Amino acid sequence: MNDSLRAFLSRLRALFSKASLDRDFDDELAAHIELLTDENIRSGMPPDEARRAALVKLGGVEPARELHRDTRSLPFLDSLLQDLRYTFRTLRRDLGFTTFAILIVGLGIGASATVFSVVNTLLIRPLPFRDPTSLVWVANSPDALGLSDQSMQVGHFLDLREQNKSFSDMAAFFAFYGVGDNKLTGTDAEPERLTSVPVSQNFFSFLGVKPQLGRLFTADECKWNGPRVVLLSYGLWQRRFASDPNIVGKSLTLDDQPSTVVGVLPASLDFAAIFAPGSRIDLFTPFPLTPETNRWGNTLAVIGRFNPGATVPTAQAEFTILSKRIAHDHPERNDLHASVAPLSSHVSGRLRPALIVLACAVGVVMLIVCANLSNLLLARSASRQKEIAIRAALGAGKARLIRQMLTESVTLSCCGAILGLFFAFLGTRILAHLTSVSIPLLSDVRMDFSVVGFTALIAILTGILFGLFPAFQVPGITLHDTLKDSNRGSSQGHGHAWIRSALVVSEVALACVLVVGAGLLIRSFLRVLDLDLGFHPERAAALRIDPDSSYDTQQKRNAYFTQALHSALEIPGIEAAGLTDAVPLGHNRSWGVRGKGQVYKRDEYPDGYVRIISDGYFKAMGVPLRAGRDFNERDDLNSQKVIILNETLARFLFPGQDPIGQIVKADDPERTVVGVVGDVHHLALEEKAGNEFYIPIRQTEDFGSVDLIVRTSLPNSQLVPRLREAFKTIDPTLATGTLRTMQQIVDKAASPRRFVVLLLAGFAAFALVLASLGIYAVISYSVSQRTQEIGIRMALGASAQKLQASILLQTLSLAAIGILIGIASSWALARAISGLLFGVTATDPTTFVGMLILLTAVAALAGYLPARRASRIDPMSALRSS
């Protein structure tokens, strides 16, 4: 071992065995003095003189001790430990203050660390794939809303993949997979609907995902009508197959057909968390890239991987040119305006502004925490003046005293940070288990080293920040005055009375900004909840009831639909029932649509969102019929082909005309408009409906899923068995696990907004409490400092009311300055969150006035308590107390 390292370690050891080392050295010194004295006596000195000479020769006992101590140990750390011991002693003595300080630092740091872990997961930490920064999302059109605009036709995908030079490779998955697309039967357990995602052959190797068991798909399996194979997600493998190590090669019955399990994906692949937040993906199947699938239209969600050196602008430039050329070469295909964006910004870019707002909010909360603690420490240092003066008198230097104060504040904040880590641990666990919140990667939020590091940093910064004012107050305390001064004076207070007032004013101002921001977002959220969605989610529920493979012709399927609807309607308590292939706020597809005889240029060809539905759907969903009629059972294969438009599309295609009876071309046959219905917010709560049209399910085969929508007063627990009973004859393996109420679906769509609003409202409430505590502390401190003055006033005949009023006035003038600054800053800052608002302007007067009233009321309450106490001061005892 290196000599200096060895020396350092033994110095470190010496820190902690101080007492025994001191004793040992004292013994050694004593021996030395005695030996020296003996020798002096031997040389003829008298004993007294001999001992004195020995001490002189040694250079004194105390200097020798000090030299020994400093040499054997680390003097800096030693005094730090001393400070810490002293700190813990004083903090223990003032337990109330300590508990309160640790609690608010803990809450503040807990909130900060939780928000940081979310920000870290969504915005900072790379996606859990190989070389994630080179991954790119390729949408079919730049500002795509519906899925059809996001996704790409197979032919386009293949051409782009072959011709581009920006990407080393491209992969894709089928964007129109549906929740519960596959029915798993034939095992001992209940039949269950599973969600599978069809993927291109290279999808997993492209992302760098290696299977946990078995293998990925082969080229053969990705041919049209190739062998039926599946890859299991880790979750399904664990849940449904008890992590069976021999699952590979076994056959499952999916949609009544055997499928072979070729592999199990690792737990680290969380497809849903990234591409379909708030849902569960169970299986992956091969998606053939063939002429057959090309005919399905826009189907592929596309990801690319940059070649070294490629960037978004260069790739975009190339893809713009390629898109034009490919579209020109293939007029028979759909439009192509390929648009590239980093995958990470596609996944979490939409949430970035909200997260930044949350991060700023939590920063403001921390500032308020600091101001509050600064204030408390100032109050404490005022009452500790004597102690500090005595320490100074005993020889403690200014630097040492300041260091002592900072040690105290940093110790407090570090204790708070430990509590905060505990809160953050709870917070991240709760967030990661919010399965119904559709925020990407939320399930990956967890405590990791970066969060702990961040917390440590914040703790030290916080401690220094809130300790700074009180620490530099110390040297101003003059020894003489303080020691001479008895309890009487309050003159010292003037210097830092204004610092404390300034701290409270800034607390109020900061809290005001938070409260206004939260107010605006809460109002937006209420507006969103209040929206007329175009349907009535309450009391409606959806259940997948796709016909199984025994219904192998369109006639048989139509008969199944009729029977299913009849069976459902026979259940007492079900008022209406209908079928749809697209439950609102879920997937969307759009088709081109035009009135007969209308001519459009290629790029201006109107499209609309298509829904395949049955009679009763509008009634079950609560979509109002504006004109004409609903579909009925007779709208089938043999009757006239019909269509229903929403108001927006009817107005667009037939402005100023009666749409009923018009001929519309959307899919193959020409269809006659028989009805017009209200617009439905189908894409997202905040999005307008756009063009929508409805085609009867008995007149087309172009649907991928069938949901039964029922309107009922029955609770789910009764609905499920009754539906299963009703479907016994037509679908004995009905899987009821996917039953969702429409309210759940709406809530999930509102969940990201609710998430942000709840967090921000929580921060604002915390800020408000802290600010009111700050006001309370300052006012009651000033009241206690002025006890004698108040006593004299009362003795001279001032009324209690008058006193109360003057103290309240003092409070409100502090608050008013704070609120004024706060409102002005909010006014300026609110524009920054205007992107998050809905239905309110950034300067919404109602919110501003409301928050002004709220803050004033809170301030008045915080000032009222000390004011009341002041008015009850007994003049006699107040005067006597000095």
Added chain:
Amino acid sequence: MSPQLDILKGNLDLMVLQTLQVMGALHGYAIARRIEQISGDAILLNQGTIYASLVRLQQRGLIRSEWGVSSNNRRAKFYSITQHGSHRLASSAQNWQQLSLVMARFFAAQKEPQQ
């Protein structure tokens, strides 16, 4: 600390080592006496400083200590050099001798008349 004193500190450590190497186990007082005897009072300003040197040497593992009884029956702490200490002493002494030879030659050269 002034550079001069710093040099002094290092040399004091070396003198302590050499003393222990020659004399075997000694207590602090005896080491101080021995250094005073050999160097005159030039090195040790007061005997207390010997203990800082002893701590430094011990922390580097160059010497070890043990409580024992002195010749006139006083309980005292005895220091002795370790093997590591002997090695370190040997190499330091060699350095010192070389350095002092060189220094001596320099000082001798200065006195020669200029050519």
